[in-house]
Amino acid sequence: MLKNFAFNNMLDNLKEKIENSFLLRPNKNQLCDLKRLIFEIIRRENCSLDEVFSYLTDNSGSEKYNGRDKFFALKSSLLKRRFPVTAAKEKIDTKRIFLNQIPEPINSNYAVRADFKPSKIIVEKEVKNSYLVRNFSEKFPDVKIQEINRYNDYLDNNKFHISKLKEPIVFLIKEKWDFLKPCPCTKVHLSCGYWVLNLGFGCPFDCSYCFLQCYANFPGIILPANIEDFFTEFDALEKKIKKPIRIGTGEFCDSLALDEITEYSTKLIPYFQDKNVFFELKTKSNKISNLLKITPSQNIVISWSLNPPSIIEREEIATASLTERLNAAKKLQQKGYNIAFHFDPIFYSKSWKQIYRQTIDDLYSHLKPPFAWISLGTLRSHRRLKAINEARFPKSNIFYGELFIGEDKKLRYPSFLRREIYENMVQWIKGYDRQSPVYLCMENKDMWSILNKGSSMEIEKYLLKI
Numbered sequence: 492m493l494k495n496f497a498f499n500n501m502l503d504n505l506k507e508k509i510e511n512s513f514l515l516r517p518n519k520n521q522l523c524d525l526k527r528l529i530f531e532i533i534r535r536e537n538c539s540l541d542e543v544f545s546y547l548t549d550n551s552g553s554e555k556y557n558g559r560d561k562f563f564a565l566k567s568s569l570l571k572r573r574f575p576v577t578a579a580k581e582k583i584d585t586k587r588i589f590l591n592q593i594p595e596p597i598n599s600n601y602a603v604r605a606d607f608k609p610s611k612i613i614v615e616k617e618v619k620n621s622y623l624v625r626n627f628s629e630k631f632p633d634v635k636i637q638e639i640n641r642y643n644d645y646l647d648n649n650k651f652h653i654s655k656l657k658e659p660i661v662f663l664i665k666e667k668w669d670f671l672k673p674c675p676c677t678k679v680h681l682s683c684g685y686w687v688l689n690l691g692f693g694c695p696f697d698c699s700y701c702f703l704q705c706y707a708n709f710p711g712i713i714l715p716a717n718i719e720d721f722f723t724e725f726d727a728l729e730k731k732i733k734k735p736i737r738i739g740t741g742e743f744c745d746s747l748a749l750d751e752i753t754e755y756s757t758k759l760i761p762y763f764q765d766k767n768v769f770f771e772l773k774t775k776s777n778k779i780s781n782l783l784k785i786t787p788s789q790n791i792v793i794s795w796s797l798n799p800p801s802i803i804e805r806e807e808i809a810t811a812s813l814t815e816r817l818n819a820a821k822k823l824q825q826k827g828y829n830i831a832f833h834f835d836p837i838f839y840s841k842s843w844k845q846i847y848r849q850t851i852d853d854l855y856s857h858l859k860p861p862f863a864w865i866s867l868g869t870l871r872s873h874r875r876l877k878a879i880n881e882a883r884f885p886k887s888n889i890f891y892g893e894l895f896i897g898e899d900k901k902l903r904y905p906s907f908l909r910r911e912i913y914e915n916m917v918q919w920i921k922g923y924d925r926q927s928p929v930y931l932c933m934e935n936k937d938m939w940s941i942l943n944k945g946s947s948m949e950i951e952k953y954l955l956k957i
């Protein structure tokens with residue numbers, strides 16, 4: 492496969508080639524659009540530039556037009572080839588196409604390892620005597636511990652660049668403000684009433700679609716050492732809540748990836764066990780040794796994100812395999828935990844039906860329903876993430892799918908495709924299991940009609956079974 496810089500070289504003389512082949516002198520913006528579309532077609536189809544030019548000669552009808560109209564004839568023809576499934580179904584709205592500049596790959600990217608080991612441990616002075624610092628220093632006796640006043644001081648002498656995102660630096664800090672909040676969901680979509688306990692920022696895994704890449708302005712992983720302050724914060728919230736809530740820690744981190752060192756589960760589970768909540772730990776790991784030592788209860792939910800093995804291998808770097816995740820889930824289910832699953836993000840491809848159907852078959856051949864819940868969410872992403880993904884993961888093809896700018900300004904598959912995915916996934920799941928509640932993540936009212944739900948309150952009741 493050609494890397495982006497090789498494409499850039501190959502497309503260098505594109506302007507000249509277009510002038511010679513189609514008698515069009517594209518302006519700068521027109522050239523950018525054509526270059527981007529040709530680049531994405533070559534990446535999607537693994538075809539040559541000459542093949543794309545022959546296709547344009549045979550199909551664009553550009554010889555009938557002049558100037559701008561000739562450009563539009565070429566662009567429209569490229570759009571049909573770039574988005575074949577959507578073009579066959581509906582007219583492509585060009586305002587919803589996102590054509591960014593082709594970024595150069597980052598060659599100095601830190602590569603993550605399946606066996607996480609910090610390169611540095613940086614500790615805020617206020618928590619230097621905490622159990623978390625002790626755990627890290629015992630587990631990694633050869634890694635130097637450095638004290639600092641506030642973790643942000645690190646940036647004074649170490650400028651952040653996205654290539655350093657996965658540098659394995661661990662910051663052990665005292666969280667002061669950001670303890671607990673309702674999940675922000677996304678504009679114009681139905682919320683499921685989830686709450687987020689902010690147990691750190693950063694992750695030892697490296698998923699090519701991870702939204703943290705858009706927001707990170709820090710390398711490594713930030714972990715709070717003052718868990719008891721989170722409990723004080725929840726104690727105050729608990730007095731105000733009248734009905735059970737769902738709460739979890741997996742928004743800005745993986746809940747269990749480092750649990751064998753942080754031991755967060757051994758503090759969180761006993762605390763939440765007698766609270767009026769469903770407390771969820773969400774993971775792509777198989778780090779369950781602490782959980783096996785704790786007596787479970789039904790309001791503690793351990794959940795796994797699932798994807799077909801081919802996607803895990805290519806897009807979820809350093810995470811546990813599908814079989815490892817399902818085996819870990821089985822052990823915890825046998826121990827008596829309430830288990831849940833998230834098919835999120837689901838990727839559309841030519842073989843999506845076959846590989847997701849197989850993954851659902853694998854799930855039900857390993858585990859017995861019912862589960863606490865199963866969520867479904869198709870790929871959605873901030874537009875900024877596309878260039879980051881291309882620069883950090885030159886082998887990833889996820890942004891060359893049928894993605895358009897959605898109502899919430901995020902890149903998403905079009906409605907008809909999302910509906911097809913959800914309807915099939917729901918049908919396959921219901922073929923095995925009519926009891927586990929299935930819900931959609933960050934979807935609109937129209938999509939929720941697949942599950943006959945029309946409001947956030949209805950969704951919450953459905954998931955809480957109240």
Ligand code: SF4
Pocket residue numbers: 693694695696697698700701702703742743744745775
């Ligand atoms: S497991 Fe979650 S938090 Fe970690 S890299 Fe993947 S998507 Fe991001």
